[in-house]
Amino acid sequence: QVQLVESGGGLVQPGGSLRLACTAAGVTLDSYTVAWFRQAPGGQGREGVSCSSSSDDTISYAHSVRGRFTLSRDKTKNTVYLQMNSLKPEDTAVYYCAAGDRNTCTASNFGPFGQGTQVTVSS
Numbered sequence: 001q002v003q004l005v006e007s008g009g010g011l012v013q014p015g016g017s018l019r020l021a022c023t024a025a026g027v028t029l030d031s032y033t034v035a036w037f038r039q040a041p042g043g044q045g046r047e048g049v050s051c052s053s054s055s056d057d058t059i060s061y062a063h064s065v066r067g068r069f070t071l072s073r074d075k076t077k078n079t080v081y082l083q084m085n086s087l088k089p090e091d092t093a094v095y096y097c098a099a100g101d102r103n104t105c106t107a108s109n110f111g112p113f114g115q116g117t118q119v120t121v122s123s
Contacts, residue, residue, distance in 0.1 A: 001111065001112055002027050002032060002101075003024070003112055004098060004114060005025075005114055006020060006095060006096060006097050006115070006116055007020070007021050008021045009094075009117030009120075010118075010119070012121055013121070013123050014089060014123055015086060017087065019081055020084065020117060021079050021080075023077075023078060028078060029099065030054070030073070031054060032054050032101060033051065033052065033099065033100040033101075033102065033103055033104065033110075034051070034052050034054075034097060034099050035098055035110055036049040036050045036080075036082045036095060036096070037096045037097075037098065037113075038091075038093035038095045039096070040093040041093070047062065048062060048105070048107060049069065049082070050069060051071075052071050052073060052080065053105070055103045059071050065084075068084065068085050068087075069083065069084050069085070070082070070085075071083075084119070087121045089122060092119060092120050092122070093119060094117065095118075096114065097114075098113055
């Protein structure tokens with residue numbers, strides 16, 4: 001299991017952008033499937049946002065963020081990013097990244113989860 005650390009959250013107005021970063025100490029993220037999740041206020045469970053396969057560079061997105069969010073990997077920095085554009089109030093949530101050692105984006109593949117980073121979209 002690999003513990004990842006998220007950063008880059010904050011308060012942004014609707015229509016704005018943020019870039020989240022996900023890093024790990026002591027491991028190479030290239031070897032793992034990495035996904036972003038979020039949990040909105042009210043605790044309705046963690047939602048998968050985007051997932052990057054470890055084997056074939058396939059990236060998938062939740063329907064609610066497709067076309068607005070972009071996941072990317074920077075191998076030189078051992079960091080996975082989530083670029084979030086055209087943010088909406090309903091994107092407000094705690095965002096988490098997690099690694100999985102299998103080549104699948106099934107939720108059970110990922111963990112443990114860290115503290116996450118808060119994203120608040122509000123005017």
